[in-house]
Amino acid sequence: MKSGVIGIATGDLTTVDSFSEEIEKGDDSLASCVEIVSEIRSADGELLGQFGRAAMDQYVDTNSVEINGNSIRTGEKSEIRTQYTEFLLSVDGFVIVKNSGGIFALDLIGKHENVSIERAEVNxxxxxxxxxxxxxxxxxxxxxxxxxxxxxxxxxxxxxxxxxxxxxxxxxxxxxxxxxxxxxxxxxxxxxxSGYLNIYQPGDFGNTGFMRLVRDEIVPHISH
Known part of the structure; x- marks a missing residue:
């Protein structure tokens, strides 16, 4: 990752394990999952964090169009769509989701780990x-x-x-x-x-550098 939205944890957050859950709502089953893909370590083996993926089913309202003989009926209907994002989780208590559409992962991880993870505000x-x-x-x-x-x-x-x-x-x-x-x-x-960071150069900047840059240069200027 070279870009993402930073979230700051209030409470103890260092690592998480993969987890999933389902919630029954009426006749529907809404699933969510956090998958830890890999660990991120420094050259000397120090654990810096984790790289993972998150997905969650959510209801969304969509426009609907129905043809009935000589008439057209328009309206809205609710349907289930699955949101997806990738994230970096630091042992120093912050999470970076790939974009603003991935903010749901902050809530998923925070709820599971019993901590509050809020989108960062950078001074x-x-x-x-x-x-x-x-x-x-x-x-x-x-x-x-x-x-x-x-x-x-x-x-x-x-x-x-x-x-x-x-x-x-x-x-x-x-x-x-x-x-x-x-x-x-x-x-x-x-x-x-509002906590969004995008690295344009260098092109080979990886997850380790990205996480360290946020820790060293951005986190000290986040309002708590």
Whole structure:
């Protein structure tokens, strides 16, 4: 995985075992499953976390169309669909699901392990303060008084812009595209206030690096 939504556990969460369950609702049976596929270890054998998959049946409302002779009837009906995601679970108490559609896995794992796992809120101003010298190529801001109270700015050396630089540095931010150096890697990444992280470069960045980057560089700036 090179992208995902971060969830933070309140309580003791280090590893989980595979599990499944079924819930009867009327005439239907709704199944859910968490499968641990592999362990993630450092080069010296230290356990960093687990890679897994999750799936869950859910009711969804869909549009329906029925032809009855010379008339057409439209409406809504409820049907069962199975959601699926992949995830990384860290021994340091956070979970990364592949995208926002996989948030259900946080609830599945949390309920099974009797802990609360909430989508992370990242303080981007704190992140910036802890990473001097990086160059943003995208900044999303909000909370500014006046006619333009939010927006997204793209460019090179944004902080150095004589008009926008000081303004952007002082505002609350909801997304940040940056290039940083980390453990010998040149990282090009996007980070949002709502806990989404996407690594664009390097292309060979794997699960181990992704999990360590979140632990070292993102988790310290998450609001609890």
């Amino acid at each position: 981007l101003n704190s992140f910036i303060s802890g990473h001097s010298g990086f160059t943003p190529w995208k900044v999303g801001f909000y909370g500014k008084s006046g006619n333009a109270d939010n927006g997204v700015v793209h460019g090179n050396e944004i902080w150095d812009d004589p008009e926008l630089g000081p303004l952007l540095e002082s505002q609350r931010k909801n997304q940040l595209g940056i290039d940083i150096e980390w453990r010998g890697y040149e990282i090009k990444m996007m980070l949002t206030e």
